[in-house]
Amino acid sequence: MHATVVGGGIGGLAAAAGLHRVGWTVTVLEKAPAFGDVGAGISLWPNALHSLDELGVDLGDRLAVQTDGGFRDRRGRRITRFDGAEFARRHGRPLGAIHRRDLIAALRAAVPAESLRTGQEVTEVREDGLVRVDSEELRADLVVAADGIHSWARHALFPHHPEPVYSGSTAYRGVAHLPGTGLSTSFDRGTEVGVLPLTGGDVYWWISSVTAPDTGRAGLRQAFENWHDPIPALLAATPPEAVLHHDLHHLDTPLPTYTRGRIALLGDAAHAMPPFLGQGGCQAIEDAVVLAHAVSTEDSVEAALESYDRQRRPRSQRVVRESVRMGRLGPQLTNPVATALRTAVLKRLPAKATARVGAGITGWTPPRLPRPVPPRKP
Incomplete structure (x- = not known):
C-alpha cells in the first residue's frame, strides 16, 4: 500500500513515520526547497510524547524536560507554581520542550530518505488518490493532506x-541563548510572555498580545524593558531579524468531516487552533498515530478513514474550543476586575493541583502500533 503525504511539517512527517512503521510505502511532497527549521521552539505534552514513542521517533537528548515553573505577574511575583515532578508522575511522561528544527530532524530520521521530496508544487488532489505535481501524476491508496492552516x-x-479567523492576538517568538533560565509564564492585561528552556542553554520565548507594540520586532526590547527578569535579557539576546511575528488564526467553524474519498486531512489543515494550550503540534502527532493504527487494523482504506474521522474529529475539535476558551480567560483577558479575579483564583491553586489541570487533554494515550520485526541474522 502506498500513501502520498502533502506537506512536510510536523504533521506530515509524523504521518509518514507512522505509515512507514506499519508497513506502507510513503512519498512526502514538501513545497519548500528544503525541510527547514522554520519556527522557534515547541512544547511537547505527554500525549505527544507517548504518540512519538508509538511512531518510533527518537528525540534522544534533544528534549528538554521541564521540572519546575509557574505563573507570574509582569513584576515577577509568583502567582502559582507548576510541580513538574508530580505532573510527570501522573502522566507517565513530563512536559517537554524542543527546538522545532530538532523535532523535524527526528521525524525525518523515522522516514526513509528516498520517501522525501522537496520543491514539490501540488496543483491537484483528487478523491480517488491522484495527486498532480506540475505535469507529474502520482497515484496512491491514501492521500494525507497536511499542508497547514x-x-x-x-x-x-x-x-x-x-x-481560518483571527484569534484576537498577535505573537512574537524567538530563541535566545541564556543558560540557567527556568520555565515561566507571565501575565499582564491582554498579554502573555512564555519562557521555555531548551537544551544547551537555549531558551524559547513567546509573546502574545491583543494590543501588540506597534514598534515591530526592533521595538520589543523597549516595550518589555519593565517586565521581570529574564524577559528583558531574552529579548536583548535575540537579534530582531531572528524574531518571528505573526497574527494568530484558527479554524473557528469545525469541518463536517476530515476525510473525502481516499483523502485524510491532518493537523492544522483539519483543526488549526490558537496556541493557548500548546497543543497544535501535539494534536497533529496524535492524528498521525491514530491514522497509522486505523490503516493497520481495518480491512480497507475506506473503513480506516471512517475510523480515523470518528476518533479524531470530536477530540481535536474539542481541543480547538478549549484553546479558544483558554485564550479568552488568560492572555486575552483585559478587564482589570476579571484579571484580578483570575489572579486571586490561581494564587489559591496548590502546586500539585496544577498537575491535574487539563488532564483530559494531556493525559490522552495513543493506540498501540504494530512493532516492526527485526531482520534475522544470517
Whole structure:
C-alpha cells in the first residue's frame, strides 16, 4: 500500500513515520526547497510524547524536560507554581520542550530518505488518490493532506467552508541563548510572555498580545524593558531579524468531516487552533498515530478513514474550543476586575493541583502500533 503525504511539517512527517512503521510505502511532497527549521521552539505534552514513542521517533537528548515553573505577574511575583515532578508522575511522561528544527530532524530520521521530496508544487488532489505535481501524476491508496492552516487541499475539498479567523492576538517568538533560565509564564492585561528552556542553554520565548507594540520586532526590547527578569535579557539576546511575528488564526467553524474519498486531512489543515494550550503540534502527532493504527487494523482504506474521522474529529475539535476558551480567560483577558479575579483564583491553586489541570487533554494515550520485526541474522 502506498500513501502520498502533502506537506512536510510536523504533521506530515509524523504521518509518514507512522505509515512507514506499519508497513506502507510513503512519498512526502514538501513545497519548500528544503525541510527547514522554520519556527522557534515547541512544547511537547505527554500525549505527544507517548504518540512519538508509538511512531518510533527518537528525540534522544534533544528534549528538554521541564521540572519546575509557574505563573507570574509582569513584576515577577509568583502567582502559582507548576510541580513538574508530580505532573510527570501522573502522566507517565513530563512536559517537554524542543527546538522545532530538532523535532523535524527526528521525524525525518523515522522516514526513509528516498520517501522525501522537496520543491514539490501540488496543483491537484483528487478523491480517488491522484495527486498532480506540475505535469507529474502520482497515484496512491491514501492521500494525507497536511499542508497547514491555510491548506490548499482543504479549500479544494471544501470550497465553501469558512477560512481560518483571527484569534484576537498577535505573537512574537524567538530563541535566545541564556543558560540557567527556568520555565515561566507571565501575565499582564491582554498579554502573555512564555519562557521555555531548551537544551544547551537555549531558551524559547513567546509573546502574545491583543494590543501588540506597534514598534515591530526592533521595538520589543523597549516595550518589555519593565517586565521581570529574564524577559528583558531574552529579548536583548535575540537579534530582531531572528524574531518571528505573526497574527494568530484558527479554524473557528469545525469541518463536517476530515476525510473525502481516499483523502485524510491532518493537523492544522483539519483543526488549526490558537496556541493557548500548546497543543497544535501535539494534536497533529496524535492524528498521525491514530491514522497509522486505523490503516493497520481495518480491512480497507475506506473503513480506516471512517475510523480515523470518528476518533479524531470530536477530540481535536474539542481541543480547538478549549484553546479558544483558554485564550479568552488568560492572555486575552483585559478587564482589570476579571484579571484580578483570575489572579486571586490561581494564587489559591496548590502546586500539585496544577498537575491535574487539563488532564483530559494531556493525559490522552495513543493506540498501540504494530512493532516492526527485526531482520534475522544470517
